[in-house]
Amino acid sequence: MLCDVSKVHTGFGVMPKVIYCREDEHWGKPGFSKKVFVAKSLSYKGGEASTDTVIERIENKYWKIEVSDFKSWMLGFYKFTGEWSTAELETNKILITYTYTLHSEVALLYPINWLFTKTFWRSYMKRVLENIRKMIDDKEPYLYR
Secondary structure: OOOOHHHOOOOEOOEOOEEEEEOOOOOOOOOOEEEEEEOOOOOOOOEEEEEEEEEEEEOOOEEEEEEEOOOOOOOOEEEEEEEEEEEEEEOOEEEEEEEEEEEEOOHHHHHHHHHHHHHHHHHHHHHHHHHHHHHHHOOOOOOOO
């Protein structure tokens, strides 16, 4: 979670690429947020897209974040909750478990929300994790800048 998210969220289909963040001086500390900005895409005009907030953090073990305050309509979703936990399996081998929940307020859209989550969002998050794996393989410093 402490990395350059523009290298992780590189866009896919209707999901625009993250280009930078602002108001992120205290990012990583529980209760603090950052504003996320994205490139123009078929589904968005570009600019500020959302706010990421750290809900909980246990150093080197667990993060819980919330993405909310969406600046465009998101199929009735009003927030996204992500949880990232790590467990050392052996020296230099760490298991990462990443779970996510998309929260919707529009019951009529639940079938579309379910389909979106099980197809598009799952594919997108696999790409995100692959981008993280590439950063690790390239021995890129995994620090937020």
